[in-house]
Amino acid sequence: MVAMSQAMPLPEGRDPTLATSVHRRLREDILSGRLPPGQKLKLRDLAESYGAGASPMREALSKLAAEGLAERLEHRGFRVAAAALGQLNGLIRSRVLAECAALRESIRQGDAAWEEAVVLAQHRLNRVARSLDAHRFATNPEWEACHREFHRALLAACGAPPLLAFCDRLREEAQRYRALANTVAYPDRDVAAEHAAIARAALDRDADAATALLAQHYERTGAFVGADLGRRVG
Amino acid sequence: MVAMSQAMPLPEGRDPTLATSVHRRLREDILSGRLPPGQKLKLRDLAESYGAGASPMREALSKLAAEGLAERLEHRGFRVAAAALGQLNGLIRSRVLAECAALRESIRQGDAAWEEAVVLAQHRLNRVARSLDAHRFATNPEWEACHREFHRALLAACGAPPLLAFCDRLREEAQRYRALANTVAYPDRDVAAEHAAIARAALDRDADAATALLAQHYERTGAFVGADLGRRVG
DNA sequence: CCAAGAAAGAATTTCGACAAAACCTGCACC
DNA sequence: GGTGCAGGTTTTGTCGAAATTCTTTCTTGG
Structure with a gap:
């Protein structure tokens, strides 16, 4: 009973939104070093490579920037956080x-x-x-x-x-x-x-x-x- | 010379993007308590009240969520972080x-x-x-x-x-x-x-x-x- | 030849509309 | 009386195109 009532109304990561899915993947790519420090993150390329539109991508990047894994340059896009x-x-x-x-x-x-x-x-x-x-x-x-x-x-x-x-x-x-x-x-x-x-x-x-x-x-x-x-x- | 070269190419917050501007205002409204804890943050209302579209608003909210000032509920929008x-x-x-x-x-x-x-x-x-x-x-x-x-x-x-x-x-x-x-x-x-x-x-x-x-x-x-x-x- | 400026090109940011999911309401049924 | 299910409604999430801004290049004048 308890298990069911926990499983049904709180599936937590049941249907992750595209933005969060992209966020996770992008983060993994940065943490693993596949995306090297300082690398420019062009929205168009990312959108194509991750199969998403501009909005979810931008949201993911914004979140990464808040976490410190990416840097944001106003009107100049994003890049992978430096590693000096x-x-x-x-x-x-x-x-x-x-x-x-x-x-x-x-x-x-x-x-x-x-x-x-x-x-x-x-x-x-x-x-x-x-x-x-x-x-x-x-x-x-x-x-x-x-x-x-x-x-x-x-x-x-x-x-x-x-x-x-x-x-x-x-x-x-x-x-x-x-x-x-x-x-x-x-x-x-x-x-x-x-x-x-x-x-x-x-x-x-x-x-x-x-x-x-x-x-x-x-x-x-x-x-x-x-x-x-x-x-x-x- | 030095003063000029510092003033011109690095104006820092010269022309803040609408998303960051909204982010700042929203954050201020949360920190000051004008937006009470747990309050639902409806995109439409916010967009109207802050005079911005959905994309910058969503980006600001995403950033606030990463900072811990807002909570995100997948497919259920955002709300002001609780204060228990x-x-x-x-x-x-x-x-x-x-x-x-x-x-x-x-x-x-x-x-x-x-x-x-x-x-x-x-x-x-x-x-x-x-x-x-x-x-x-x-x-x-x-x-x-x-x-x-x-x-x-x-x-x-x-x-x-x-x-x-x-x-x-x-x-x-x-x-x-x-x-x-x-x-x-x-x-x-x-x-x-x-x-x-x-x-x-x-x-x-x-x-x-x-x-x-x-x-x-x-x-x-x-x-x-x-x-x-x-x-x-x- | 070098510097400053204009124009073209590329990228970012924003808007408005569409699709999908959640929510609420009312109704039939056990 | 409460439960579960269908309807419509509201809200979120996503897409593609327009507008703005930055970058680069090419030109023009000193």
Whole structure:
């Protein structure tokens, strides 16, 4: 009964509007790096390639611009958001500050359910291969999803939904930078061990250690990506 | 030469597009409370009242939805974002966490220019009346602007632009809640003294004291607004 | 030869009308 | 008496073309 009354009147994404569908696809293309930073987004071409009119396209672009994944130039159209070294640094610093604050609060407030969710997320992350190919690095979407869930689980108990949404957005943008650099960067540090250390510190309610490890985790990744980005630009 | 080359090719907001113009006005109407939370936003009515077609209106609404000031319901149009007590609490907690993190970093990194900017912003805030009317509370836009600048100046040196942008957004949303409750709430606490205390602690590089005061500052305001909101709803 | 200006070309933005979905109302039926 | 279904109505979402703006190119004068 409950299931039915939930399934029928709230199908959520039952018949997504063309604008939102295009928005999702376009976002995916930007995050994956298929649309490179700075690329001009011509309405005509996009409309043709995505099979939509001008209105839904424009709506999607406007939304992307509000999310920071595209830039809008008045009367000059849209382009994919730039990806410069300076912006990467600001992004990483923001991530460290925001996530450490959320993690500290999560550790302070988290209950047993939160602990279990962290344990579970870490377990699932460990059971998935990071790369689809054993020799060459090829991003595994499933690992990416588990990775995201793990980090979200850590912060989930902070009781500040807007902050969590912000962390999600930063995570997305960071994923974009990683995708832009990933053909080269397959650093052989032990990411799983880092995750384990963070999880343990969090479960031990050692906020100082957990936040320090988390900050290190992000700054290290940022250094790799930044090095590759810098090499590519100049 | 330099002045001319700066004035001509980068007039920034020279000829704002109709969509952005409408977006600004609509946002102002939501933030000021003229459009109450939950209000249905019918495209036809809006288009008529703002003197624009469907396309720019829809684009503005889409942007507002991405910013969190409006909600989108697929195939069911838009409505002004809700303003419930639970959301207010999450908002305040987010503000406290994000701004305290930014302030701590700002205190760690701020140089002499940052100190001077803080002093200046506080001075300017003190010279403006908080209410336009001495007897009854009537929001003074100039005071609001100075208030915003003061809090921004405090965080400005943290070196994390995305985090600052996030704080701006939270500040806006908080301003909306204040506007929704302001007919009643003219608490006679000494806000100027609170600001002075925060500024002094920051300039003394006492991060613990400064963040504690800042958190108290927001939580106190939140308590007032929340009390009024609760009285109105329940 | 270089600079400034006009005109053509291309792109963005906006409008008005069309199609599709949701909503409301009234009616028959269990 | 309430439920479910058909009708019309309102509202949203989409398309294609017009209007405006930007960009580029070509010309003209110094």
